Amino acid sequence: MTLTVLTATVVSRMSMKIPMRGHDISELDAQVIDGFTRGLLAAKYDNPKPIPKFHHEMWELCCSDSPKVAIAAPRGHAKSTAITHAYILAEVLFRQKSFVLLVSDTEGQASEFLGDIKAELTGNDALRQTFKIKQILKDTETNIIVQFHDGGKFRIVAKGSEQKVRGLKWHGKRPDLIVGDDLENDEIVMNPDRRDKFRRWFMNALMPCGSDSCSVRLVGTILHLDSMLQRLIEDPTWVHLFYEAHNPDFSEILWREQWPKERLVAMRESYLAQNNPEGYSQEYLNQPVSIENAFFNKDYFLDFERQDGKWIKPNLEYFAAADFAISEKERADYTAIVVCGVDPEGIVYVVDARRGRWDADQIIEELITTQKMWQPNVFTFETAKIDKALGPFLDREMMRKKVYLNIVKMTPTQSKTMRARSIQAMHKSGSIRYDRDASWFPDFEGELLTVADSGPRGKHDDYLDAFAYVGLTIDQYWEAQSDEELEDEEYYDMIEDFSDQGRNQITGY
Structure with missing residues (x-):
């Protein structure tokens, strides 16, 4: 299907749902993001593969009414592309959200994610024309404000973990969408004091900085069984998805087109060759400890x-x-x-x-x-x-x-x-x-x-x-x-056993 047809399909579906100015829609869902991605984004992806089923599952959950969503997905499975890139763009371009806080483990990483989004908004002509983007009013590495031709605006701010987010406002409003992508790193999770410090920042600063109707969407890989992501996966007040690249015998593979069995096996062998089985288990199975190669078998x-x-x-x-x-x-x-x-x-x-x-x-x-x-x-x-x-x-x-x-x-x-x-x-x-x-x-x-x-x-x-x-x-x-000591002990045990034989339980002899 051509780019033009796909774009038309997205626009047509939006207009069928509700006729509104620009490209407002009544409700964003996985089907809309799928058409949006294939029609306007995928052409610029590096060697794009068919969109996997689990991307649709992530989109569907992120588009739901659930205020708090946590997703654990393996390395190399385009979780950042699906959520931090396509999902954020869909939310702001379809006018569902207007003030996004994008957070990663470092400000540099968050600004790279924002840079990829900005590249679409400035260099993707089909996207600009479809959504009638007029200009970028503010453009820094960590902060952009974008204006549509009809005067509508949205803002995306990039921050690193544990940076100041208190009091973050725009036009008197707090963020209505927080997206966290790999909020934690090895330095944060391997030290209990650092884990505790990060949890305090997450609960006391990041979570309260959103608006009353703010949606929080977190995606990452589990680096530690006491990591924040693992805790949220276990928290009944959060809705979550958990993925691993494959099951133990490779009969079920999460994204076969991108990761066929041969490639997964080769990747695992490369980790084993470096005596790092837990590295593979962590990055591709979301299990920070490889059960087969645990310190205590x-x-x-x-x-x-x-x-x-x-x-x-x-x-x-x-x-x-x-x-x-x-x-x-x-x-x-x-x-x-x-x-x-x-x-x-x-x-x-x-x-x-x-x-x-x-x-x-x-x-x-x-x-x-x-x-x-x-x-x-x-x-x-x-x-x-x-x-x-x-x-x-x-x-x-x-x-x-x-x-x-x-x-x-x-x-x-x-x-x-x-x-x-x-x-x-x-x-x-x-x-x-x-x-x-x-x-x-x-x-x-x-x-x-x-x-x-x-x-x-x-x-x-x-x-x-x-x-x-x-x-x-x-x-x-x-x-x-x-x-000699063992022989002596055995001898005395034998004497004791022998002396007990035939003893009358009443008289004792």
Whole structure:
């Protein structure tokens, strides 16, 4: 179909819906944006492919009455072209919106998006003629005001994440459309303090800056399981779409014309060759951690050995560690305690894991309870946290209750994943058993499965920190029994078993 025919189709459909001045329409929808894109925009796209079904789904949701929409889509699938380019142009040219705030992770990226829009408004003659664009009244890298021949105007402002957006107005009105495209980057998501700062800006500055009838449309790729986009996908007050480039066996591919199986497989192989499986999983599957290549492989969460449903408990030496969340900055984190037992052959048993948002008194109570229950040989804490916050109070309570922890202090000098290498090696070798029937196990496993080589990608890493310190403690303080010690232990066990045989339950002999 020719450009002229497609343009005529769009204009004809608009006039059938409602005859208004210029190209006003009563309601924008995916069909209108499809015709608009194919008729007036696609000719300038780089090697354009047929518009995929999921673009129509995104357009339909963005054109809906839902005030808040979040979309997670994979890299290289033209999500910016569909939403930040075509959708914004359709909204302003069809007179549905007049004041747009376009936001990306940096001002430079946002201004590039705006530059592409401006190129259509200045250099696309068919578009200018169809929508009777007269002139651009204001033209900067981050701010344009466009006027139609009938006097109508619209404005688009480009901003970077965490820039000032409070009080943004035009002719006394606040933005009626906010479009965010990849608001987050690796620098923002990989640090919990930065994530918290970004969330405060998003909720306290960006969201309130729109008008009462403002539509918020966010599109991006999930970079972290505690990212803002992931949180919005899970938020029931937001409507969302979630896409991945393909399913596990490639039998379902999101955009086969652009990404045939061969191309996807080759792309995945290139990531694997660079030992970066989580990179592919993040960028193309919207899974920041590759389950198959997670730091803690799911297949090695081995259960306790049980008989008739009961754990066959070996002779164990216990070691414990705690990760404290006691500062004001850590108020959203948990304090976590992990206890492991080691048998004579070096098999590690994770027997207890607990966490909570406890105050200082509650933390000390949990430590005392853990000590009484398991009697660990060593209880490991991070030096700064125990010295600055809990040390004197814990000493007082140990003396008062006559329960004493053998405290070992460790100072973190490496990243979280480097500290966890020891316990990871034990896990990978099949040397750890987990109490899979315990109430704490699903959360414990769930957190560890969100850890990638590059660092934790989940909402919490408290169990990871405590577990890592247990691993370091076992390395430092547990010694395997010698052959002679094992033989002696087996001998005494045999004598004990023999002495029990034939004993009268009443007389004792």
